[in-house]
Every structure is written in C-alpha cells, then in structure tokens.
Amino acid sequence: MSPFWQQYLPLSIILSSLLPGLIIFTLKETQVKLRISLNLFGVGVKLLLVLLMWQAVKAGQQFYFSLPFLPGADLVLQGDALSLLFVVLSSVLWLATTIYAIGYLEQSPLRSRFFGYFSLCVSATVGLALAGNLVTFLLFYELLTLATFPLVVHRGTPESLAAGRRYLAYTLSGGVILMLGVALLHSLVQSPLFTPGGYVAAAVSGNEGLLMLAFALMIMVLGVKAALLPLHGWLPQAMVAPAPVSALLHAVAVVKAGAFGIIRLVYDVFGVESMQALQLAQPLMLLAAATILYGSWRALAQQDIKRRLAYSTISQVSYITLGVAMLGPLAAVGGLVHLVHQGVMKITLFFCAGNFAETLGIHKIRELNGVGRRMPVTAMAFTLGALGMIGIPPTAGFISKWYLGLGAAEVGQNWLILVFALSGLLNAAYFLPVVYRMWFLPQSGRWPAEQRLSNRFETHWMLLLPAIFTAILLLLMGLFASTELSPLSWSQLIVEREFRHD
Template identity: 40%
Template structure:
C-alpha cells in the first residue's frame, strides 16, 4: 500500500545543490577551498537524499509543493522509486567527478576553472530537480536549467570547434524543447486540466480514460511531441548534438553522458511514459511498440557508426546514443521485466560510462592521444586505466559479472515475454557490435606492438585514476548485487 507523505525535507538536497555554485564562486581566489565546496556539497546532497531511502523502499512517496502558479500548475517535488535512482547516482558521481576534475583541470592548466566548476554544480542542481519533479512543469524548468548551464561547459575551450559544438548543442536541445515539449505541456493541460503526473500508479497515468476514448489522436500527438521534445534522450534523428558536444573537456563529456544530461533525457522519457501516460493509455493507443522500434533502430545504427570512429571520445559518444535506447526499449515494452531492465540500466550505464570517459580523459592527460589507432601498447604503461576501461567495456557489451549484463538480461526476457523477435535481434546485434568496437581498444593497449614511443608515458594523476578505478569496481559490484536499484524499480512499479 503506497503512503504519500508531505515533507519539506525534499527541499534540502535542492537547497544544497543550489547554494553550492555560489559557494564555489565565493571561494574563487582559493582553488583548494573552491574545489572543497564541490566535495562538501556532493557529500551533503548525497547523504540528505540517502535519508529518504528507507521510507521509499517501504513504499512511501514524499511530496512537497513549493508554490502554485495556476490551478493544476505548481512547482512540486516528489521522492519515489524512480526519482531516487537518478538523484542518488547524480549526487554520488558528482563527488568522484570533482576529484577527476581536479586532476584534469590542473593537469592541463585549463583556463576559467571557476566558471567551469560553477556551471558543473548548477548542472547537478538541475539534475536533482529533474529527479524530484512531481509534474511536467517542474520537470521542464529544471530540464532547461541543465541545458543552459551546460552550454558554457561544452564551449569551454572558446575556440571555433567549441563554439560550433556548443551552438549545435543549444539549438538541438532548446529548439526541440520549445518546438515540441512546450506544445506537449499545453495539450496535456488542455486535456487533463493539470500537469501533475500519476505518482504511485504506473497503470492509469494522468490522462483520464474518457479523454483517451474521446480524443485518441490528440493524446497520440501529445505523446509524439513529448518524445521529440526530450532530445536529451538522443533518439534518432535528434541525436546529433551528442557527438558534436564531444569538443568539451572530457569531464564535461562524462557529465553529459553519465551524470546529468542524457540521464535527464532518458529519465524524463521514462517518467512521461510511466507516470504521465501510464501502461493502460500506452497499451490502448498502441504507443509502446513504435517507440521501442525507434529505440531499436537507434541502438543498431549508432553501434555501426561507433565502429567507424577512431577518436576515442567519438566512439564513446555513439556508444552512448546506442546504450540510452536500452532504457527506452525497456519502458516502452511496458512489461515488468522489460521496465526493470530499462530503469536499472540508468545507474548501470552511468557507472560504466563515466568510467570509460574518465579513462579517455586520463589517457589524454597522460599522453595527449585521442586516436585509438595510436594506443597500441599503452596498457603496459597505464594498466590501472586500461584495466578499469576493460571492465566498463564488458558492462557495455553485457558480459557477466559486470552490471550491464543484469539490465540486458531483463531486457532480453522482456522481448521474449512480448514475442518481439525484432527487438531481441536488435539487442543481440548490439552486443556483438559493442564487442566489435570495445574489444579492439583493450586488445591494442595490451597485445599490439606500439606505434608511438610509449616508454615516456605513465599513469595520469591519482586524483583521476582512483575515481575511474572506483567507478569500475562499482560496476562489478552492481553486477553481483543489483538489488538496491532493482528494489527502487519494484517499489515504483508495484511489481
């Protein structure tokens, strides 16, 4: 039995992540204090979110309305099983990203470091806001906060490539949210009289049955607008901003791919499908399978493109485009097994993908190499970095005992339960293609003759190597003990 509890405690992690950027700016003249602010804020935010875990796992839903704008349009927050998944990984990984940032930014003597840390912290504030959004309006506000404050991060180098990549990033994400997401919100309000999502009930959703029966095509249009408007999920053809954003520093790429931006996208799609439309409306209007097929196309096409990329960040970018659609296939299939696989892939992908980007950044700081074809023999000089990279690669491929295997197992079961052989083939093809573009990196690093002088290289600073090894080990631990996030999904869906 779900219990809803009104609690102002929900504002604490939001307040912590809101104050953090200003604390960073206030301490801008002392780099150690400035960076300490990020560590402290990450720890406090994570610990305050952790206090909700026991209640949420017992079936409690915490809510709080900050203020009302119009009837049915409020700024409201909720902590439930789905929101806890995203909020926990965003704040937990923030601390490790900060450690990595210190090594990367100092190691390369990057400019505008205070601005960088400030915008990074605001992006985490946006991610926590998205995670705790109780309605579409609140979700939209924080979704846009992430977009606006990651623009300076993408454009950080302030060169022609940086501004071009950031411009495409902004045009895609702001353009789709204004052209599609805003109209979707308007239609939702007209049809439902509210923007509040259905909390604790993934079956019925927020659209009344009589509205669905009377205006089925209008509800279908609303759904299509949401899918197009949430371009952070990187479904094709709205994916091209993601590879273009790779001009950013590598820690920003990790933020984009693992911590905040794309996770906000697939989280929002999951929230709209399950808490917005609900299983019943999705099923009655036949919305799930077309979404799943679009995700399957994205998975396979992006994997083929990744095979062609020699730049390591470009290969990882297209890998992300592919892997994100695992989440969407899972929630679009609407069966308990598939939904569990899809939602569990949010944290599983986060830990594995941040390890991969941390590894790419460590390689660049230590060697200034970006091309995979030049990395022969590097594993002998950087065994910790490439060892962690190898573990995270196994997760992307879906090999046991790493956590990617668990979510893919549930997804495969979901396709079998629904008899969707095409989707099963897409998942299996993706596994083979993932192996095709990840295994050669590891093989080159340890077993091929060097093409450059690798003897002059060594591991990156410990502030970079320790976080990437830790996140790799977490990926393995989640493979053996997936119960925590599995329980959040179970509670959220009442499975």
C-alpha cells in the same frame, strides 16, 4: 523523522549543490582550497540527504514539497522510488566526477565559472529527478539546458563554440516544443502529480488525436536529449568539451535526463493502459531499436576514442527507451536498471579516455597500442567498462541485457532478441579491438604528448581514483545484483509499484 524534514528534504537536496555552486561563482581563481572544500562539502551533504531519503522511501514514505506556480500546476518536488533511482545515480556519480574534474582542470583558467555551472548542472538534474509533475519537469529541463551550455563551450575554442551552438539549437528547439506539448496536455487533463499508471486514461476517449500529438511532441523533445535516431546529431559534436563534461553529459545529466523523461512520460503520465489504447508503444520501440543498431554501426567507423564512445552512448541509451517501450514488467526492470548501469559504465569509460588524453595525449584508437603496460589500472578500468557495455557476465551490463531479453520474450517481441544479439556483436566488434590493442599490441612509437602527473601512480591520483571507484562499482553491481542494495532490486521495487495498480 519529523514531517518538517519530510517536506523540505527534496528541496534541500537540490539546494545542497545549488548554494555551493552560487557561492563558487563569486570566488576568485586563486581561492582554490575554499572552492574545493565547498564543492566537496556540497557533495557530502547531498549524499547524506539522499541516504536519508533513500531509507525513508524504502520504508514506503512519500516526500512532497510544493510552491504555487501556474493554476493547476504547482511547482512540486516529490521523492518516489523512481526519482530516487536517478537521484542516487546522479549524486554518486557527481562525487566521482567532481573529484575527477578537480584533478583534470588543475591549472586551467576560469575554474570558478566551470565549477559553478557544474554544480548548477547537477542541481538541475536532481531537480528534474525529483520533479513531481510535468510543469516542474519542464522547468528543470530548461534549466539543465542552460546550465550545461557554458560547460560545453568551456574551452572557448571555435570548435567548442560551434558545438555549443549546435547543442543549443537542438535542445532549445526541443525545449520550446516540450513547452507546447506540456501546454497541450495541461489543457486536456491539467498537470497533476506523476502517478503510477498515468493520469490520462480518463481523457483517452474522444481526445485520441490530441493525446497522440502531445505524446509525439514530448517524445520528440526527450528524444533530443536521449539522442534518439534523427535527433542525435549534437552528441558526437559535443565531445569537444572537457572530459568531465562529457562524462557528465553522457552518464549523469543530459542524456540520462532524456531517458528518465521518457520513463516518466510512459509510466507516470500516460501509463501502460493508455499507451496500449493509443498504440504508442510500437513506434517508440521501432525507433529505439533502430537507434541501437545505428549507434553501434556508426561507432564501428569512428577512429577517435571519444567519438566512438559518443556513438556507443547513442546506442546504449536507447536500450533504456526500448525497455520502457516494451511495456512489460521484466523489460521495464531491464530498462530502469540499465539507466544506472549504463551511467556507471559509460562514466568509467570516459574517465579512462580522459586519463589517456591527459597523461599521454592519446585521442585516437590506434595510438592506444600497448597502453596497458604504461597505465595498467586505467586500462583495466577501461576493459571492465567495455566488457560491461558488451554485456559479458559478471559485469553490470550483463544484468540489464538479461532482463531486457527476458522482457522481450515476455511481451512476445522475439525479433527484439535478435536486435540485442546483433547489437551485442557490434558492441564487441568496436570494443574488443580496443581492448586487444591496449593489452596485446606493442607500443608503437612515443606517446603523443606525455606528461608526468604523479611520481607514484601512473597518473594524477585524482584522475585515477574516480575511474577505479566506478569500475569497482560496476563490477559490484553485477556481482551482487541479487542483494537488497543493488540497483536491480530497487528497479524491481519501482516496477512493482508501477505495475501494482493493475
């Protein structure tokens, strides 16, 4: 691979979705074929480029692209192992979501706008993953907010506009505070590249207060997107968006961006030593544990499928935060791998929920009775996702929870194992009844709004395929966790590189 390629590869990964997105904006509603082929072309090119990069990073190469921006903080894109984890996740899931969205939005108005912003959203996510320093991260973080807003309000109904306002209020306030925090940190230590082990260690003595303030400010903001406890309010409300958007918000882009940011902040900005010196981990851990339990508890009470899934997300994403906050290598592996696993599981569940809503008009949990016979494949995928969320082997969810538990024991926080157990029970309590209803209860009355979307399958093949794909993926990730290709071994690689310096 030539150096030229190495320099421009991160940029071209972003452009591979950005450019088609920009072109799609200019298309007319009727140019469906052109739009779809552009979309798929972008996805294909992106996957190819990501594959190239993956191989190179595995071999130990570094990618680096920079534009001059602020003094002491260029716009830097770099591909390291951690960013690649997120890039691969979002690109693969983007493929699934794009196909799903094409099927889901067939015949609905304003598709050019939708797919344009859809592509922008993924570009911003990938940019966020590849960001090489905090200022670049901040930039893509804001872009992500802006690109997702039109998707949340896409339906243009009063509820979706209200949800959009709420979303903006949360994330934009967050963005401003993030800017404040980044500026503070920049004034203390500039904004060098993200480095394993962090870069603030040299400035810790004498600046404890300010560093803690900066950390608190930034965690607060990332906590908005990662839906940490007091800041989660926007997420359930944003459920009014179309199903592919919910999938995107929960699994690919927004929530994950928050979680990813927390990982970056803890490991590559502050680093384990400074975190310990400043005693920042403990509060974060408590907050994450509280969110896990709170999210699960609230999910129990929800009768709407998508809302239950939303609260489940709040709970599950905090596993990632918790894994990071424990500051032990095993827990870190658990947190990182859960970033991927949770994404795949949650997107499966959302695809299925969308399928139920589109095909049969089901929105409430009690309407799911006997759906297993009408839509067996979707119901199967949903079941797999639910089992994964509970953490039952051999699904992917089991792997991450296993490592998180090991990690808790490793760092001597045994009470966390209790939290995991309790949360697992709650998960089972709100997912298993759903599964039970689908398979073992008879159909109660007619479906609310049945549509025949396909003659051969239970629903439109474009809606079915992505769900099957991700369901199989989550099974494979669990079954083949020990192979070289699995997210688990990649997370181990990352953690090895992160912890190697000490």
